[in-house]
Amino acid sequence: MSNYGKNYQVIVVGAGHAGCEAALASARMGCTTLLLTIGLDTVAQMSCNPSIGGLAKGHLVHEVDALGGEMGLNIDATGIQFRRLNTRKGPAVRAARAQADRMAYSARMKNVIENEALLDLKQGLVEEVLVEQNRIVGVKTREGLEFLGQTVVLTTGTFMRGLIHVGLNHYAGGRAGEPSAEGISASLASYGLRVGRLKTGTPARLSARSIDFSKLERQAGDKVVKPFSFMTGSIDRKQVDCYIAETNERTHEIIRNNLDKSPLYAGIIEGIGPRYCPSIEDKIVRFPDKNSHQSFIEPECLKGSEMYPSGLSTSLPPEVQLAYFRSMVGFESVEIMRPGYAIEYDFIEPMQLKATLETRVIDGLFHAGQINGTSGYEEAAGQGILAGINAARQCQEQPPVVIGRDQGYLGVMIDDLITQPTTDPYRMFTSRSEYRLLLREDNADQRLTELGRKIGLVSDERWRCYVEKQKQVEAAMSFLQDTKVTSSDSLTVEKLNLGDLKSGVSLEQLLRRPEINIQDVTSVCSGLRDYSPQALEQVEIAIKYEGYIKRQREQVKRDREQEDVKLPETLDYDAIPSISTEVREKLKKIKPTSLGQAGRIQGVTPAAIAVIQIYLRKKSS
Amino acid sequence: MNTSDTIIAPATGSGDAGIAIIRISGADSLSALFRFFTPTGRQTELQSHRLYHGLLRNDSDFVVDEVMAVYMAAPHTYTREDVVEIQCHGGQQVIKSILKLYQSFGIRLAQPGEFTYRAFMNGRLDLSQAEAVSQLIHAKTDSSRKLAIKQMGGGLSRVIYNFSSQLKHILVLTEAWLDFPEEDLPDEDIADFIAVLTDLKSKILTITETYSCGRVLTEGASILLVGQPNAGKSSLMNALLGEDRAIVTDVPGTTRDFLEEGLSIDGVPVSLVDTAGLRTSSDIVEIEGIRRTEEKISLADLVLLVVDSSRTPDQLDFSALESCSGRPIFVVYTKIDKAIELDFNTFGAFPVYRVSSKTAEGLDSLRHGISSFLKKDYTTTDETVLLTESRHFEALQRCLEPIGRALFCCQNNADLELIAFDIREALYFLGQISGETTTEDILDDIFSGFCIGK
Numbered sequence A: 001m002s003n004y005g006k007n008y009q010v011i012v013v014g015a016g017h018a019g020c021e022a023a024l025a026s027a028r029m030g031c032t033t034l035l036l037t038i039g040l041d042t043v044a045q046m047s048c049n050p051s052i053g054g055l056a057k058g059h060l061v062h063e064v065d066a067l068g069g070e071m072g073l074n075i076d077a078t079g080i081q082f083r084r085l086n087t088r089k090g091p092a093v094r095a096a097r098a099q100a101d102r103m104a105y106s107a108r109m110k111n112v113i114e115n116e117a118l119l120d121l122k123q124g125l126v127e128e129v130l131v132e133q134n135r136i137v138g139v140k141t142r143e144g145l146e147f148l149g150q151t152v153v154l155t156t157g158t159f160m161r162g163l164i165h166v167g168l169n170h171y172a173g174g175r176a177g178e179p180s181a182e183g184i185s186a187s188l189a190s191y192g193l194r195v196g197r198l199k200t201g202t203p204a205r206l207s208a209r210s211i212d213f214s215k216l217e218r219q220a221g222d223k224v225v226k227p228f229s230f231m232t233g234s235i236d237r238k239q240v241d242c243y244i245a246e247t248n249e250r251t252h253e254i255i256r257n258n259l260d261k262s263p264l265y266a267g268i269i270e271g272i273g274p275r276y277c278p279s280i281e282d283k284i285v286r287f288p289d290k291n292s293h294q295s296f297i298e299p300e301c302l303k304g305s306e307m308y309p310s311g312l313s314t315s316l317p318p319e320v321q322l323a324y325f326r327s328m329v330g331f332e333s334v335e336i337m338r339p340g341y342a343i344e345y346d347f348i349e350p351m352q353l354k355a356t357l358e359t360r361v362i363d364g365l366f367h368a369g370q371i372n373g374t375s376g377y378e379e380a381a382g383q384g385i386l387a388g389i390n391a392a393r394q395c396q397e398q399p400p401v402v403i404g405r406d407q408g409y410l411g412v413m414i415d416d417l418i419t420q421p422t423t424d425p426y427r428m429f430t431s432r433s434e435y436r437l438l439l440r441e442d443n444a445d446q447r448l449t450e451l452g453r454k455i456g457l458v459s460d461e462r463w464r465c466y467v468e469k470q471k472q473v474e475a476a477m478s479f480l481q482d483t484k485v486t487s488s489d490s491l492t493v494e495k496l497n498l499g500d501l502k503s504g505v506s507l508e509q510l511l512r513r514p515e516i517n518i519q520d521v522t523s524v525c526s527g528l529r530d531y532s533p534q535a536l537e538q539v540e541i542a543i544k545y546e547g548y549i550k551r552q553r554e555q556v557k558r559d560r561e562q563e564d565v566k567l568p569e570t571l572d573y574d575a576i577p578s579i580s581t582e583v584r585e586k587l588k589k590i591k592p593t594s595l596g597q598a599g600r601i602q603g604v605t606p607a608a609i610a611v612i613q614i615y616l617r618k619k620s621s
Numbered sequence B: 001m002n003t004s005d006t007i008i009a010p011a012t013g014s015g016d017a018g019i020a021i022i023r024i025s026g027a028d029s030l031s032a033l034f035r036f037f038t039p040t041g042r043q044t045e046l047q048s049h050r051l052y053h054g055l056l057r058n059d060s061d062f063v064v065d066e067v068m069a070v071y072m073a074a075p076h077t078y079t080r081e082d083v084v085e086i087q088c089h090g091g092q093q094v095i096k097s098i099l100k101l102y103q104s105f106g107i108r109l110a111q112p113g114e115f116t117y118r119a120f121m122n123g124r125l126d127l128s129q130a131e132a133v134s135q136l137i138h139a140k141t142d143s144s145r146k147l148a149i150k151q152m153g154g155g156l157s158r159v160i161y162n163f164s165s166q167l168k169h170i171l172v173l174t175e176a177w178l179d180f181p182e183e184d185l186p187d188e189d190i191a192d193f194i195a196v197l198t199d200l201k202s203k204i205l206t207i208t209e210t211y212s213c214g215r216v217l218t219e220g221a222s223i224l225l226v227g228q229p230n231a232g233k234s235s236l237m238n239a240l241l242g243e244d245r246a247i248v249t250d251v252p253g254t255t256r257d258f259l260e261e262g263l264s265i266d267g268v269p270v271s272l273v274d275t276a277g278l279r280t281s282s283d284i285v286e287i288e289g290i291r292r293t294e295e296k297i298s299l300a301d302l303v304l305l306v307v308d309s310s311r312t313p314d315q316l317d318f319s320a321l322e323s324c325s326g327r328p329i330f331v332v333y334t335k336i337d338k339a340i341e342l343d344f345n346t347f348g349a350f351p352v353y354r355v356s357s358k359t360a361e362g363l364d365s366l367r368h369g370i371s372s373f374l375k376k377d378y379t380t381t382d383e384t385v386l387l388t389e390s391r392h393f394e395a396l397q398r399c400l401e402p403i404g405r406a407l408f409c410c411q412n413n414a415d416l417e418l419i420a421f422d423i424r425e426a427l428y429f430l431g432q433i434s435g436e437t438t439t440e441d442i443l444d445d446i447f448s449g450f451c452i453g454k
Ligand SMILES: Cc1cc2nc3c(=O)[nH]c(=O)nc-3n(C[C@H](O)[C@H](O)[C@H](O)COP(=O)(O)OP(=O)(O)OC[C@H]3O[C@@H](n4cnc5c(N)ncnc54)[C@H](O)[C@@H]3O)c2cc1C
Pocket: A013, A014, A015, A016, A017, A018, A019, A036, A037, A038, A039, A042, A043, A044, A045, A046, A047, A048, A049, A124, A125, A126, A127, A155, A156, A157, A158, A159, A160, A174, A175, A181, A184, A200, A201, A202, A277, A341, A342, A343, A368, A369, A370, A371, A374, A375, A376, A377, A380, A381, B454
């Protein structure tokens, strides 16, 4: 056994999407940081679909960005097709989505990491955590090398006891072509952490030149790109197209006839897969009436031929995969470059975590990303940055950072993770947020950048831009309130169709009308052109949705009453009468930080909450 | 409220019945029972949920009563605590002495509804069931007892459940459209929503309108006897009560303050209020009485304008009528046994009853008129749910607002997101009656209903 000799403040294990954000955050906050990963050629690798963002995920990227994270900048720099979703369903459900150049994405992230002053990037497969008296002290690699650190962030993704299934064959692996990490979950379990097993899958990658794109519907990117990051100017790089393909009855028949070769149906897979991401064989079994399923055919990178067929993940044998692809229009002579597969892996039940993502069992040990039973790059990045922040805060002896459910999807996600049992891989949806109207992509900066600044993650440049935007928002608002239109402004009246205008109204009042938007107002009022589009967007949303936003804030306030009743960690649940043993055990295990959080724990009844409330009141009186 | 000690109370009503039940709940129940109870079979241990015959003796070894006792071990009991029930002889004296016996042992007398409170706290009942049970306990008359039982059996819960599942269905579709814009989903067609929401809105309105009825049935209606001095109000009160409660004299101005008495009229709990006769008076006590009568009128569910049929109506009768304006009014002519020739429609289009407190003539018909007025239209339909709790009433009322807004949004092509917002809010208010709809419920429905997955 040998010791590497250098003592780190934060050691991050795994350079996936969680690990990269964690390591960058802690290093940027001033902690000497080590990022250890199995292979240096797969930093920030996209294991599955080559895209970032989408509903709720786009929101997460914006929040990571607002805190000073890297994901938004990285996709802005390496995206090859950008599309904004839900542009007409309301301000809070608009979301950014981009196809990434997988290679470029990974290369740029690696480069950023390599250039971060306090951050060391090293290759190494961790097999064991080193613990002394319930406190983490470091990690040990397969080669027997020990790295010592004050805190450790584990972001091992799908690698812990990863088992890859292709048809009825299976073998150990963390991702196609990469080894699994066999020892680490057992090492964690030996300290009492509960380990569970989940499953996920990915489709085959197809060779572009074997697909007849002329038979497929084309889907282009947006003409005007709205970047992910607050700090990205405009993106006017040439964009690539995606295509839309469809399965048909024949495809389904082939799959149905080969179900016995699927490890899932043969009962070989024990891990539970994501509900929202079923394999194609699952879809066909569960929705027998649907005679066609859609698939977006997405390019994986600019300088490469691999295409990703979304929605067709599978664990059927390669020959069956080939047969069903070839039954599809446009794919008659398709060639598979990498077969699709399913993977089972260990995760550590996240109800064992505090809201800081530190484990309750081992002090100084943090978990982020797929190890917590989540799935998705954005979910991983979001947890990564928070774990990195809190590991750093602990080293710096600063109070932890916890984001509220009313502050960000980051808060919603972590609160869900630590209060709800994981039944399948967790993915973010906007419907998970009870305050959706407040948690928009467009205001992520207002929600989180001040926090990011306070903890030392937000750069001077970003801060300057942020302060400038805030100023503009305020000024634009006053401008709209103070500028009046009267019936004598004939040009305005005509352009905005204000025939009914009797007395003078302010621009703000005009903007309240459903049929008038900020562009209309700007077109007749040159004074508004001094303000940035971002500032005007804020003002428009604030004015147009004022009533709803106000009601949403009232809900926040209403819930705050319970959120504000803090439950001390030392609260003796055994001393509280009249709560069922089941509820008592749950509360003892999870140790909710507030009454509100206690109420969200599955199985904790309102009656139990009432009892706790009464008990606390009695105790304090 | 403390829920850790052991409590005792009669579980049956206070009327003198043949048998009464006394209930003890809490950790000390069993030891308390044994402290004074000797089973006839001399058993030293009682099996749970078995009835034992035996004697209750006090510390001086005197037999207090011959009883049947049952011990029920937690958690399969009403309160989910250890419970003991003692069936004793029903006389008030017996009950009192048994309660005293146990109080001497440190068992606390339960506050009203405390057993139910414990049942609720221990997760045995949901809120709406608990409320129904507490009403059951307090139900004074048959028909309110029936109502309480219906509600407990889930009448209200069922209706609310139906409302929320319709709202949930809308929310599921809306959320699917919002969160999965790139999936194959049913077309974004909100025409159906408009129909469903319109229907819901009117159904909820109908239910909220039953509230005053429901409240009357459980809390009792307040019925005021109003009229000029000497009209015969106090006599009518006594006649309806069947006992001489109010002082009756032939001196006008006998009654100077209220007299309130509860009774049941055809199963409807009623609180009957005799008042000071309305006239201009110089007696300060009487003036105060009159002022308070007028105040009370505004709160009455029904006013009986009592008119003496043995004489021609005069100005005082009309001014009495005037002070009741705005309230539902019955004109009741008393002393019909010595009535003179009269036009019984002098006071306008109010229901008219002719009674004699002396001969009881017309009293049944008055009783019937009162009860059917109070029960109005719900008696015919047994399916109708009556709202009796102000909390339920408020929750339903509050949920009408977001439903109305959602409807407006649907009709005006507003953002889908706003429709979702309002539906969620409506579900939140409904959830206050019968449990909330969680995000998990919505997601479950989305994933089982639609083929989602890229
Ligand atoms: C086959 C497959 C299909 C998927 N399908 C989907 C999908 O459909 N939708 C979706 O949203 N997400 C999907 N994902 C998940 C998505 O890839 C992950 O959620 C996301 O990448 C998680 O990020 P992470 O940082 O937690 O882990 P990863 O991105 O997996 O990164 C983990 C990193 O840690 C390193 N590592 C692991 N163990 C050790 C160790 N012991 N020592 C040192 N380094 C270690 C690995 O080398 C790797 O670099 C899929 C993943 C796979 C493999």
